[in-house]
Amino acid sequence: MKNLSFPGLPRVLIVDDEEGVREGLRGMLQREGLHVETAGSAEDGVRRVESRGFDVVFLDLNLPGADGLSMLGRLRRGTPPADVVVLTGYGTVANTVEAMRKGACDVIEKPFASDRILAVVRRSLETRQLKNELTWLQDRVRELTSTELVGLSxxxxxxxxxxxxxxxxxxxxxxxxxxxxxxxxxxxxxxxxxxxxxxxxxxxxxxxxxxxxxxxxxxxxxxxxxxxxxxxxxxxxxxxxxxxxxxxxxxxxxxxxxxxxxxxxxxxxxxxxxxxxxxxxxxxxxxxxxxxxxxxxxxxxxxxxxxxxxxxxxxxxxVPPLCQRAADIPLLSHFFLDQIGRQMGKALSGFTEESMETLCEYTWPGNVRELRNAVEHACIVCPNGMIDEIHLPKFTGGSLDGSDRIDRGAVVLQGEDRSIKALESQLVAKVLDDTQWNISRAAAILGINRTTLYNKIRVYELGKRPLRGKVVV
Ligand SMILES: Nc1ncnc2c1ncn2[C@@H]1O[C@H](COP(=O)(O)OP(=O)(O)OP(=O)(O)O)[C@@H](O)[C@H]1O
Ligand SMILES: [Mg+2]
Known part of the structure; x- marks a missing residue:
């Protein structure tokens, strides 16, 4: 068993009401370098399985309280489900058939020889390792050949x-x-x-x-x-x-x-x-x-x-630049979060509203690749749960090239009002227009922060910001 490589020690649970059986098995399996836990009843066994999955469960059918057979399904919880090996003192055919029907992988009659136990555990762990490797490879292949062009814009x-x-x-x-x-x-x-x-x-x-x-x-x-x-x-x-x-x-x-x-x-x-x-x-x-x-x-x-x-x-x-299909940013961000989170083995549940707003308002001069990199950065920095603004990289705004360059055209004062306020309100309106109401980008061009810009929009009654994702393409 020493040649098997598992992420952590393989975990074995022994559910038997006879202390002698539990301890005998525990000693035998611990000597093989396995992590072993024991339970004296099916209920205790289920509690342990629910707190953390096992690779192999030895289950006595004749237990006080709930009998082993009725609890077999609940002991197979986990991904992949545990291999349940049934231990039975009176190996009636009916019991064996019913246990196999409920998903047991093997039945061993008491009294058992240690060779038989070790052979069953070895076979079970080897099969599980092969299955793990296969799933891992299938995931990698899916990623490598994943040709999903994500987006609905x-x-x-x-x-x-x-x-x-x-x-x-x-x-x-x-x-x-x-x-x-x-x-x-x-x-x-x-x-x-x-x-x-x-x-x-x-x-x-x-x-x-x-x-x-x-x-x-x-x-x-x-x-x-x-x-x-x-x-x-x-x-x-x-x-x-x-x-x-x-x-x-x-x-x-x-x-x-x-x-x-x-x-x-x-x-x-x-x-x-x-x-x-x-x-x-x-x-x-x-x-x-x-x-x-x-x-x-x-x-x-x-x-x-x-x-x-x-x-x-x-x-x-x-293929248009990402800023022309900003409506796809949330979908792409979640797609990358799922993909990268899985690669890193992290359970990240999503983005906070603030972090998503930041992602949606940024101009992405490096396009989808830059977005993917930003999500990867966040996945590394964020320990678990939701990605927040502090987990995102610092966006410098990046210099825009080619078709995205903003027209710096003159602001022509409309009407009679020659006040600085009139000039300012028209400048703000023009920059908002040029940036398709991208608040971060407009604020950066105007040299003010986003809160100040929101204030100016309110004071000058510059109209409502279009709904996120409704950027004209
Ligand atoms: N719509 C999309 N859905 C999912 N992933 C995407 C999408 N667009 C780009 N990507 C991902 O973004 C990254 C960059 O894409 P890709 O390498 O195809 O860009 P490119 O235009 O060829 O860039 P370059 O000109 O720099 O070579 C890749 O990881 C790609 O899988
Ligand atoms: Mg390329």
């Missing part, structure tokens, strides 16, 4: 519809655009998993991570001795590895122009050549490319091939 629904459309055309090239951390890779995985190619591989390559020659060898593979340092027997490239599936080319905007030309050729010919090779190999892959750059602008600036741009741009999926 109109903006994310549009993305989901688009994914379904392109999934039905399994050979069409797709371009996924959006700021960093919006979920472009997740979208690419969703496209793969919902397409007819889902039984094939999904292979991802970050085009920014490799030099041009390495990237070429990585994509197309190479023939033996194609270049110095090449493996003797040559190597398959990702076009070959991803055959039958999807090849995800991340950060395509970073690809060098010469390689862009080679990729264009594959998209046109639907075949490729290994580096140093002369044979055309059919390319049975769907390309999903992604970028956080404005490829059209790069084309205009002469930094991205126009012909490749049009080849990639057959179907696009644009």
């Amino acid at each position: 109109p903006a994310i629904r549009e993305v989901q519809t688009r994914i379904d459309q392109v999934a039905h055309a399994p050979d069409t090239t797709v371009l996924v655009t959006g700021q960093s951390g919006t979920g472009k890779e997740l979208v690419a995985r969703c496209i793969h998993e919902r397409s007819a190619r889902r039984h094939g591989p999904f292979v991802a390559l970050n085009c920014a991570a490799l030099t041009e020659s390495l990237l070429e060898a990585e994509l197309f593979g190479y023939e033996p001795g194609a270049f110095t340092g090449a493996q003797k027997e040559g190597k398959d490239g990702l076009f070959a590895v991803a055959s039958g599936g999807t090849l995800f080319l991340d950060e395509i905007g970073e690809m060098e122009p010469t390689l862009q030309a080679k990729l264009l050729r594959v998209l046109q010919e639907r075949s490729f050549r290994r580096v140093g090779g002369v044979q055309d190999i059919p390319a049975d892959v769907r390309i999903v490319a992604s970028t956080n750059r404005d490829l059209r602008q790069m084309v205009q600036a002469g930094r991205f091939r126009e012909d490749l741009f049009y080849r990639l741009n057959v179907m696009t999926v644009h």
Whole structure:
């Protein structure tokens, strides 16, 4: 039993009214390094099980008070339920059958040999350990392949519809655009998993991570001795590895122009050549490319091939920044809390109203990835119970890029009133408008705290704040 690894000692409960039996079993099992508790009645046994679960329960059927058979179900509480081994002095067939029917895993007749007891415990613990490992692995696999694009906002629904459309055309090239951390890779995985190619591989390559020659060898593979340092027997490239599936080319905007030309050729010919090779190999892959750059602008600036741009741009999926789908923040936050809490083995029950308000009002320049990181931070810091504001990381507001930049346009004084108050009320109104009534962001721009801003809204009667989550997208 020493070779079994359990989180903590395996726990065994012995329910028997004969002290000799209880103590004999306790000594035998404790010598094997197990945690053993005993109970003289079924009621006492149930009380112990209810306070903390056990792995194995030895249960005598003939007990004073409630009999063992009727309490068997209640002794199997816990996840996973305990393995109950029935001890019986008069092993009538009826008793045994009834005990097994109620979920007992084995029946041992008294008087018992210690070998038999140890063999039963060993088998039970081994099976439980295998089951634990299996559940753990299944959870990890589910996480790794979890391609759930969480969100109910109109903006994310549009993305989901688009994914379904392109999934039905399994050979069409797709371009996924959006700021960093919006979920472009997740979208690419969703496209793969919902397409007819889902039984094939999904292979991802970050085009920014490799030099041009390495990237070429990585994509197309190479023939033996194609270049110095090449493996003797040559190597398959990702076009070959991803055959039958999807090849995800991340950060395509970073690809060098010469390689862009080679990729264009594959998209046109639907075949490729290994580096140093002369044979055309059919390319049975769907390309999903992604970028956080404005490829059209790069084309205009002469930094991205126009012909490749049009080849990639057959179907696009644009993933909007998180601030344009703020209605999804509560759902995403709970999704990550559940996911990360489970990974950490912590039972966190949710977010306080204040912490959720802070999450909803922040601008998330790092998008969904930043939100996930914030929830992970909170999960580490929060001991248990609810995530409160103090558990959240300090948000610095982050600098916003591209489409999110706020228009600093002039405030034109309306009407005759030239007072400072009139100017202030119109400035506050404009900033609130520009930030779609995001109070934290507006307060940061105005250089005042949120309470002061709420006061000004009240004093200047600037109207009601829209309901949380109803931000216009
Ligand atoms: N709608 C969503 N539902 C659930 N998880 C999401 C969602 N969007 C993004 N994520 C998660 O956020 C993280 C960042 O997403 P992803 O890596 O797909 O972003 P990206 O756009 O590819 O970022 P980058 O441009 O920086 O590579 C991942 O952990 C991803 O699983
Ligand atoms: Mg990515």
